[in-house]
Amino acid sequence: MxxxxxxxxxxxxxxxxxxxxxxxxxxxxxxxxxxxxxxxxxxxxxxxxxxxxxxxxxxxxxxxxxxxxxxxxxxxxxxxxxxxxxxxxxxxAEWQRILRTGLKPHQQDLTEWDQKTRLFRAFEATVIPGLLQTAEYARARFAEGIRRLKLPNDINEAVAARMQRQKILYRPDKRFHFILTEAALRFRLCPTEVMLGQLDRLVSLSQLTNVRLGIIAFETQYATSPWHGFWMYDNERVLVETFSAALDLRQPQEIELYGNAFEQLAAVASYGRSARVIISRVIDDLAPEPQEDSE
Structure with a gap:
């Protein structure tokens, strides 16, 4: 490999x-x-x-x-x-240690960083970012984590905490730049009806004035390989999630490296109406055909 x-x-x-x-x-x-x-x-x-x-x-x-x-x-x-x-x-930080008391406390820890951060930059290759998730999509993601890591089941509290965190999207003093691959829109990580609701929410959120949503379509030529998702909190911290642990990177050279990677990914992403066209195309492919009325 x-x-x-x-x-x-x-x-x-x-x-x-x-x-x-x-x-x-x-x-x-x-x-x-x-x-x-x-x-x-x-x-x-x-x-x-x-x-x-x-x-x-x-x-x-x-x-x-x-x-x-x-x-x-x-x-x-x-x-x-x-x-x-x-x-x-x-x-x-291994997930077993971070999440040993449940999922909700980790969401509360993230809230502390949400409050101090002015510019959020996030790239995701396979999943919808937590701040953009519907409650149903978040529930599916948390349920997977509980099964895989054998965690205490506080899924209802965790979903509520994530939805509470999302209020930060409507604060005018915060700026958000999200980049997703088209694959993240198409991976079947939840029931079809849940994914359709999630895609509809992306369309709505893409129109917020302080949210910039980029989609990298399948046919796009990449300049930087989409090896894994990552979050950047201002120029203070990069968070990378793996199956077993969270990497919390704060060295200046690491932040610069990820910042450069983010800019190269942003350069090939589609935004605004073009991004919504890609999302709508996925919705059309995913939505079931309407049933014809039988005589």
Whole structure:
């Protein structure tokens, strides 16, 4: 499989940070003249855990770090290691941890960023962005997450929280620029009647004065590959969602990279009436043929 050319950012930075943390843990163990097995036995851990932590294949918990520094007589390193760990956790937050108390609290966390952000830029290749979703489409998306991640079922509260967040679309001090592929309009991720309602809502929202909605049609020649969706909050943060985790990227070079990618995607998107023509074409293809009255 060919990796995206932008793979130097995001997940690779997280991998490098986890490796750097593991290398520092290994150095502390070596300085204490302990083998991996000896350290594991002193902490009542399986030997494989030491190897996984040192080689960046597992992220330690706060208690793991404290136990490690205590066992290696390096407790003066504890705070620095915990700071590195917490930075890593911000960059790479696993959904099982983010959503362990349910879906609604995560929606409330996003609301905090909604309030402080002036310009929202979002590209989605496969789904409708949360701020543009109907309640029924949102319910289908949340239901998938609950099934896949085996989460607490607070779907009604989560849908209500997402609908509450959408009020921000009508604030004149906020600007929104959404780019969707035509595929995102056509993927069957919910019942047909739900998708038809969702497409109709996109047509309506595309006419808001502070919302710019671009659609990249199937026949469009791309300048930048649509590898994955991402959200940009002003020039402060890029959020990338994967199956297992959310990548929260805040390094200036990463924000610049994603900003450039967004501009290249925006350059080939259709807007205004042309975008609505694409949406209407999808509606026509999706809508059932009217039944003829029988005599």
């Amino acid at each position: 060919t990796l995206p050319p932008n793979n130097i950012s995001g997940s690779s930075n997280v991998h490098e940070a986890r490796n750097a943390l593991g290398k520092r843990l290994r150095e502390l163990r070596s300085s204490a003249a302990l083998s991996g097995r000896q350290l594991a036995e002193s902490l009542s851990w399986p030997p494989s855990k030491v190897s996984k932590l040192e080689n960046g294949r597992q992220t330690p918990s706060d208690d793991d770090v404290r136990d490690w520094t205590r066992a290696t007589n390096a407790e003066d390193e504890t705070e620095a290691l915990l700071a590195s760990l917490h930075t890593l956790e911000v960059q790479h």
